[in-house]
Amino acid sequence: MDYLIDKKKFFDIWSNKLTIPIPALDIVIFTIYKWNLCLVLWRNKERFWDKYAIPGWIIARWYSLEENFDNILQRETGITWVYKEQLYTFGNPSRDDRWHVISISYYAFVKVESLLKTADFTKIDLVKYDDIENLDFVYDHKSIIKYAKQRLEWKLEYTNISKDLLPKNFRISQLQLTYEIVLWKKLDKRNFQKKIFKLHMIKETWELDKTTNRPAKLYTFIDKELKTYEIL
Amino acid sequence: MDYLIDKKKFFDIWSNKLTIPIPALDIVIFTIYKWNLCLVLWRNKERFWDKYAIPGWIIARWYSLEENFDNILQRETGITWVYKEQLYTFGNPSRDDRWHVISISYYAFVKVESLLKTADFTKIDLVKYDDIENLDFVYDHKSIIKYAKQRLEWKLEYTNISKDLLPKNFRISQLQLTYEIVLWKKLDKRNFQKKIFKLHMIKETWELDKTTNRPAKLYTFIDKELKTYEIL
DNA sequence: GCAAAAGTGTTTGGTCTACACCCATGA
DNA sequence: TCATGGGTGTAGACCAAACACTTTTGC
Structure with missing residues (x-):
């Protein structure tokens, strides 16, 4: 029927x-x-x-x-x-x-x-x-x-998707490296940090990573959820 | 098998x-x-x-x-x-x-x-x-x-998709109106024109539309193909 | 002459890019 | 003491937003 x-x-x-x-x-x-x-x-x-x-x-x-x-x-x-x-x-x-x-x-x-x-x-x-x-x-x-x-490239540029590729706590240089690996280009260290901080994507933890020569601050993502940013 | x-x-x-x-x-x-x-x-x-x-x-x-x-x-x-x-x-x-x-x-x-x-x-x-x-x-x-x-909203903001919603030749105010209808907000006339021209999205024709009080120049899209712009 | 839509620039604040040196630690 | 990666600031160019008056035509 x-x-x-x-x-x-x-x-x-x-x-x-x-x-x-x-x-x-x-x-x-x-x-x-x-x-x-x-x-x-x-x-x-x-x-x-x-x-x-x-x-x-x-x-x-x-x-x-x-x-x-x-x-x-x-x-x-x-x-x-x-x-x-x-x-x-x-x-x-x-x-x-x-x-x-x-x-x-x-x-x-x-x-x-x-x-x-x-x-x-x-x-x-x-x-x-x-x-x-x-x-x-x-x-x-x-x-x-x-x-x-x-x-993936688009997602990385416009969202905080990197949170699902990185460990919970990470060095900023690791975050930058993730971007460089996926986007396949070198990024400027200072400009990269300014961008990421301006977007309030990550925050400091009070831990240090002492596995490299000079200890590095560890950061973590602020948002657990996927968030899209207008600019990056 | x-x-x-x-x-x-x-x-x-x-x-x-x-x-x-x-x-x-x-x-x-x-x-x-x-x-x-x-x-x-x-x-x-x-x-x-x-x-x-x-x-x-x-x-x-x-x-x-x-x-x-x-x-x-x-x-x-x-x-x-x-x-x-x-x-x-x-x-x-x-x-x-x-x-x-x-x-x-x-x-x-x-x-x-x-x-x-x-x-x-x-x-x-x-x-x-x-x-x-x-x-x-x-x-x-x-x-x-x-x-x-x-x-559709996203597409309108980042591409020249409006070419598939408008007639071949159109007044700039009609293009702006299309954006206002879809995005559901008023746009500034001067800033809108500057943006659109900077992107080389449309070009003048030599025709005039005399159906309104003051005749308006007619424009047409430069690209026949869909084109994505980084910014709009 | 008046109503209706067309057309047109400037200022200000913010954002992006390029760029170089010192610091803390382990070996 | 040196090698390694960490951390930090500024100047110039460009872009985005806010904003108002004059022009051309039909009626």
Whole structure:
């Protein structure tokens, strides 16, 4: 009676084929590891013929995108929490040559401590972003990654997203280094600090980091929430 | 043999149910009509119990999102060309209470002349944005519209997207009015002009518009393409 | 001549950039 | 005592916001 619950429309029993594309969810996970921008990639030789893939799976019915995300993340990487945001939905019918799969893509950031504590390194590889040019990926996953990288750059310039890439307390030089790594350019130390302070993005703690020659003040983010700034 | 083409996974013949959600594509269409921000909405009493909906339909397999978009737009509104961009993918299982439908949403802009020339007003209604608060919409369409409006504001502030809302030639005061309508605030005439000119967004034509008391120069956009500006 | 919209500059405060030296500590 | 990274200020250019009067035309 109703067009939507007339399920015959979506599956043709005689040809044994769906008439709709299949929705999947894929995740680009960034982290800063040893002061390199890295990706958490999925390596599954059986399924992917020795190519890399970003974690992802078919979307299960009756679960929200968030629930599907959490489930895929946990099952395929072991990681329990990341900051995530929807990236884009890719629907080119030829992106997967076996079937029309629509990829609802997310990008995510994970702090390195959290990664090392929870990730299952038998399932994933940590790969430097700069190396992906030379690696083989399944389907259109390389272009999804590049799209995510653009978004990361924007996000870093206009929000306090770096809070999800850095430890709780950090030296200002580490914050600056994070920006330099992602934006891939040198920044001026004094101007950088002025900007960050003017935005009230971080505050001093009373701790010192004595691991370098001259001890450095440690800072922490003021806002726990994601905040967008007009300028940076 | 391969996990993806094992179609049994996606349709359970015994329960006669799909095991995946259904992907659909929905479109929020903006226009400026009689100097009001308006939406092109779909009114289908049979299907929608006298509520408004944004145009949309189930995604057909083997066609790209763009092809599905064009097809839906043409069939449901008659409109032949709009500027479009992907907005977001909404996947809450309860957004449609009959089935789990994932909505890949787009927002679009159409010039009023083009709208009036091609649209099929037996299928659509033109509704002022300011009125939607008091109207009934199916599913989560009202919140999709509000999300699209936010994006429109951003787009107007940082790009030359207004070219797709205005006629080819226009008075500067009309351009300013468009900004004021969408951003919902008064702008300073002199500062507005300085900004727009500094960005090299528009250029003079040698025509005059004599429909008001004092004739006004007509301007036109320099770039045909969408261009993003760092500042506005 | 008057109503209506067009057109036009200046000042002020704030922000961005470029740039160089001293400090505290560990080895 | 030296090497390493930490910490700090200023001057000049540019940009953004506030603000009011004159001009041209139709009626």
